[in-house]
Amino acid sequence: MQYLLGNEAVAHACLEANIDFASGYPGTPSSEVIDILRSQEKRGFYVEWATNEKVAYENALAAAWCGVRALFTTKHVGLNVAADPLMTSAYTGVTGGFVVLSADDPFAHSSQNEQDSRCYAQFARVPCLDPASVQEAHDMIRDAFSLSEEFGLPVIFRPTTRICHSKSDVDLGTVGDEHRVGEFCRDPKQYVVIPAHTRVLHRLLNEKQPAIKKRLVELGYNTAEVRGKTAIIASGVAASYVQEVIGADVSFAKIGAYPIDEDWLRTFVDAHTRILVVEELAPVVEEAVRQVATTTEVFGKMTGTVPYEGELSPAAVAAAMATAGFSPTQSFPAQRAPAAVAPRPPILCAGCSHRSTFYAMRKVFKDGIFPSDIGCYTLGLQLGGVDTTICMGASITVGSGIKQSGEERDVVCTIGDSTFLHTGIPGLLSAVYNGANMTVVILDNRITAMTGHQPNPNTGITAMGTESTPISLDAICRACGVSFVETVDPYDLPLLLATFRQAKEKDGVRVIIAKQPCVITARRAGIKRKPYAVDPERCTGCGVCRSFGCPAIAFADEKAWVTDLCAGCGVCADICPSGAIHREGR
Amino acid sequence: MNGSFDILIVGIGGQGTVLASNVLGEACIREGRPVRSAETHGMAQRGGSVESHVRIDGRYGSLIAPGCADLLIAFDLLEALRYRHYLPEGGRLVTNRRFVTPTSVYMQKQTVPDEAEILAALGDLDLTCIDAAVIASEAGSPLSQNIVMLGGASRFMPLAAETLLAAVRACVPPKTVAINERAFSLGRDAAGRC
Numbered sequence A: 001m002q003y004l005l006g007n008e009a010v011a012h013a014c015l016e017a018n019i020d021f022a023s024g025y026p027g028t029p030s031s032e033v034i035d036i037l038r039s040q041e042k043r044g045f046y047v048e049w050a051t052n053e054k055v056a057y058e059n060a061l062a063a064a065w066c067g068v069r070a071l072f073t074t075k076h077v078g079l080n081v082a083a084d085p086l087m088t089s090a091y092t093g094v095t096g097g098f099v100v101l102s103a104d105d106p107f108a109h110s111s112q113n114e115q116d117s118r119c120y121a122q123f124a125r126v127p128c129l130d131p132a133s134v135q136e137a138h139d140m141i142r143d144a145f146s147l148s149e150e151f152g153l154p155v156i157f158r159p160t161t162r163i164c165h166s167k168s169d170v171d172l173g174t175v176g177d178e179h180r181v182g183e184f185c186r187d188p189k190q191y192v193v194i195p196a197h198t199r200v201l202h203r204l205l206n207e208k209q210p211a212i213k214k215r216l217v218e219l220g221y222n223t224a225e226v227r228g229k230t231a232i233i234a235s236g237v238a239a240s241y242v243q244e245v246i247g248a249d250v251s252f253a254k255i256g257a258y259p260i261d262e263d264w265l266r267t268f269v270d271a272h273t274r275i276l277v278v279e280e281l282a283p284v285v286e287e288a289v290r291q292v293a294t295t296t297e298v299f300g301k302m303t304g305t306v307p308y309e310g311e312l313s314p315a316a317v318a319a320a321m322a323t324a325g326f327s328p329t330q331s332f333p334a335q336r337a338p339a340a341v342a343p344r345p346p347i348l349c350a351g352c353s354h355r356s357t358f359y360a361m362r363k364v365f366k367d368g369i370f371p372s373d374i375g376c377y378t379l380g381l382q383l384g385g386v387d388t389t390i391c392m393g394a395s396i397t398v399g400s401g402i403k404q405s406g407e408e409r410d411v412v413c414t415i416g417d418s419t420f421l422h423t424g425i426p427g428l429l430s431a432v433y434n435g436a437n438m439t440v441v442i443l444d445n446r447i448t449a450m451t452g453h454q455p456n457p458n459t460g461i462t463a464m465g466t467e468s469t470p471i472s473l474d475a476i477c478r479a480c481g482v483s484f485v486e487t488v489d490p491y492d493l494p495l496l497l498a499t500f501r502q503a504k505e506k507d508g509v510r511v512i513i514a515k516q517p518c519v520i521t522a523r524r525a526g527i528k529r530k531p532y533a534v535d536p537e538r539c540t541g542c543g544v545c546r547s548f549g550c551p552a553i554a555f556a557d558e559k560a561w562v563t564d565l566c567a568g569c570g571v572c573a574d575i576c577p578s579g580a581i582h583r584e585g586r
Numbered sequence B: 001m002n003g004s005f006d007i008l009i010v011g012i013g014g015q016g017t018v019l020a021s022n023v024l025g026e027a028c029i030r031e032g033r034p035v036r037s038a039e040t041h042g043m044a045q046r047g048g049s050v051e052s053h054v055r056i057d058g059r060y061g062s063l064i065a066p067g068c069a070d071l072l073i074a075f076d077l078l079e080a081l082r083y084r085h086y087l088p089e090g091g092r093l094v095t096n097r098r099f100v101t102p103t104s105v106y107m108q109k110q111t112v113p114d115e116a117e118i119l120a121a122l123g124d125l126d127l128t129c130i131d132a133a134v135i136a137s138e139a140g141s142p143l144s145q146n147i148v149m150l151g152g153a154s155r156f157m158p159l160a161a162e163t164l165l166a167a168v169r170a171c172v173p174p175k176t177v178a179i180n181e182r183a184f185s186l187g188r189d190a191a192g193r194c
């Protein structure tokens, strides 16, 4: 027994399954799986961070075509980026086991939407496993590779935040050390999806479906126990919430694998007069239940009994049960969060270089429009520097669209280095090609910070720790046709302001690369900067530094002071109009 | 009730709530008991308000419902106020005496209550208040505040103090074992004096 995070248990199960290849793009709540795989001391397999999910999916798919066991990891929205290869890889199939880990995020704890990866599994007609607990997540991954090999199909594994980031006592198996070497066997009928081939492949995919359904019942991930005339059917982590509050005389079915076998489901449904379906996100199970139900009364999302949005909990399940005429075994007090406690939202770190970049951008472009992107810098919202975010890479494209719509105000978009390499480049190329008039700021902190500081091609090191040739963002932008490309140190506020002013005067697409390592990685790398301090004699209490928003600046008795969080970036010293902030020891 | 002992640990991203939850989980493994817990990862960790749910003897999901926690441990006094509704009436709270004012308060010129006001607002609870910063410095490092708080709260947990101490040793960085052992014991003593 070990106490492990869901993602740690999943990574361990991959080792038990003798995984040969792993590729992904970081995204909460999925990132730890590859981070753990890549930090294994004895590693007999290949692991990489790819530049985006489509790239990662295709890399892993090709490995599985070569007969090795491959894992692809992403967060739910990353599966949108990889949807193109996903859909057709269901046709081509695989020879080596291929597991597509797509972590869903009910309640959008760290995401831009609450989409449901099970819908992709239905859409692509591939099997999907949906764990109810950390232990089950572990066990399912072990089975997922052989399931994939048995049917020659990618298998979607879909944990949610409360699996990935929950911990539990877990029973682990033994790590294997038999690894395969990939070998590509030429077979155009399988791997070249011209119309003549794909029509056949589509039929073959459809023909696999009945056997998959039967096999999933045999595997025991869909279980049912008849205990009375009424029943609850639950899926994924919601099943564990139901188990906490369900009465002994209510039947219970747990769905952990899709597609659901209709015959199996019909037998269970027909044995009951009333059924409540409890699941997070989309009504996938509920639709299946409604399709087979004849006289049984069905409650769920479609009756308004279970919410479509957000995450469930034992209390939410108990409430749904009460509405549907079931008696939960526990009652939950109607406790409310106390009103008016000052909120404490996440905030850019003390010394984060993004803060000064946003500050300078807003100073120079007072009336600007600020499309932004996905990363720590989305927190620039608090600094008034983020007007839009929709998905990865959508700052430059949205900026270009706004400008070309006829909007006259200046457009300045912000995008991180990893996001720029992910999907920013095509947007930049298109903006230049089509003559957009805008400024693009690449927030270059040399790392994929928000998801836990994973390396990217800009870092100069791979996931496996091998040095790589650091790419040049400047050269990429110039190759896209940008002539104004300036790299500045965002800790140098006067220079940063001057560069923004220069860009403002120019036409066409201008790029500013604000380059400074993330303070967390800098600290880990041993870079030390002397902290700053406020001279109380000179501080007038004007509050200018306060509005800069650095968490190391506190205020007491109408005077500012710098706390021990200070990372020594020195920007506040440039902002203070009274010159009251100095590097310590001077 | 399902017989699980439900602990909610709250604080600010970076204060070590995850490490504290690891210690509790490790202690459960050592006592051969099932455990479930849930944590905040990702963006919210950047200095935001964070929570760790730990369910000792838990066999189902990892989430604790409001009004149902057996113990609330707050690494920051303002966070104790924010999460107090997880306790039933008169429930048990072990909290740090100090709090960090959120930066947004300075930026938006809001007001926050002072320590005395917050403590008064928590007065209906079964309250144990610890000056974690002072005790942690005494133990040898201000970074050991999380273990000080855990030591204080250990008096109210269904886990043996020796098991918890062994779990602390196993979970903290090897170089800091001695400091954290002291932090745990001093925290436990301080809670005993309250």
Ligand code: SF4
Pocket: A347, A348, A349, A351, A352, A353, A354, A376, A377, A445, A449, A450, A518, A519, A520, A521, B046
């Ligand atoms: S982790 Fe790095 S990039 Fe993110 S807010 Fe902190 S300093 Fe900025």
Ligand code: SF4
Pocket: A350, A351, A352, A531, A532, A550, A551, A552, A553, A562, A565, A566, A567, A568, A569, A570, A571, A572, A573
């Ligand atoms: S120097 Fe100023 S702005 Fe930079 S981290 Fe320290 S207090 Fe914050």
